[in-house]
Amino acid sequence: MFDSVFSADQLVRIPGGSVPVRITHGPSREYFTGIGFPLIRDWLYLSPVDEPSGEFPDLGTVRPELDEFIDIPGGAKEWLLVGHLGPDLLLLDGATGRVHAIVNGSDEITPVHESLQELGFFLYVMQRERALFYGPYEDTDESEDVRGAIDLVRAELAAAGPDAFTGPGASWPRLLREFKDEWVEYAPAGSGPQAGTSYPGEHNWWAPRTCPEPARRCDRGHK
Structure with a gap:
């Protein structure tokens, strides 16, 4: 589906050796290597990396102050940033494969997608x-x-x-x-x-x- 709406230079796919080790959820690892992330300037979705060897920052790095304001879920600081949706942050729980969102400027963490594959389908439809x-x-x-x-x-x-x-x-x-x-x-x-x-x-x-x-x-x- 991605290949039908994005050109090769509009996708970044991550070699197996560069997939963050903290992602233990098998289908999520396969998503990184086989499907990838749209890489288009000024689009609704912004990829966290612009090259296959790029590093995915975690929540503890992106919002280090967050646990001072709310009781964040266990292990949430290790969740990886997998993109921006407009002004919102998208975060992957590498153990379960679920994607969570932090709405622009808020301190709330909300489940948004069951998997990266579901997020990818949304991005496919929006590009289509x-x-x-x-x-x-x-x-x-x-x-x-x-x-x-x-x-x-x-x-x-x-x-x-x-x-x-x-x-x-x-x-x-x-x-x-x-x-x-x-x-x-x-x-x-x-x-x-x-x-x-x-x-x-x-x-x-x-x-x-x-x-x-x-x-x-x-x-x-x-x-």
């Missing part, structure tokens, strides 16, 4: 449907159609990983809602104060690298 999130198309009113399509993406992801859509401030529903709300505000026939203007691209972590087809949609100066 990336054109939905580029913003309103020039001289058209497709706001309702695209917002409905975003709802379908949400339903697909929720069916694949329901835990990702539970809990206060959960990352995935919040991020998808932000995309959908921007369509309300900036769509050509929208009702918001910016209706009729070009999409502002305020999420610098989702700037498209190339314009979608057809060419009439290339209205934001991307080459």
Whole structure:
């Protein structure tokens, strides 16, 4: 699936000898070597490493002050950072394979994915449907159609990983809602104060690298 939506230079896969030894969960080790991590600048997801030999920092390094504020789960300081989802941290429990999130600036650790494979499926779907999130198309009113399509993406992801859509401030529903709300505000026939203007691209972590087809949609100066 990854190979169908990412090019070879948009993925970083980790040789077996470079997989952190603290990852004892077999399927997680296989994910590091066989599936890997998307490596795209200004995308929704940010990989913690940019080369196969890169080191994955742990929670104790990324947030050393955390245990001063909350009673963190046992062994959590050893969990590895496996990416940023927008402004949120994604952490892997190397013993169980579960992925947890720390929402931007908070002190709460929340389970978000049963496995790296589940996270990978979410990233695959978001890349597959990336054109939905580029913003309103020039001289058209497709706001309702695209917002409905975003709802379908949400339903697909929720069916694949329901835990990702539970809990206060959960990352995935919040991020998808932000995309959908921007369509309300900036769509050509929208009702918001910016209706009729070009999409502002305020999420610098989702700037498209190339314009979608057809060419009439290339209205934001991307080459």
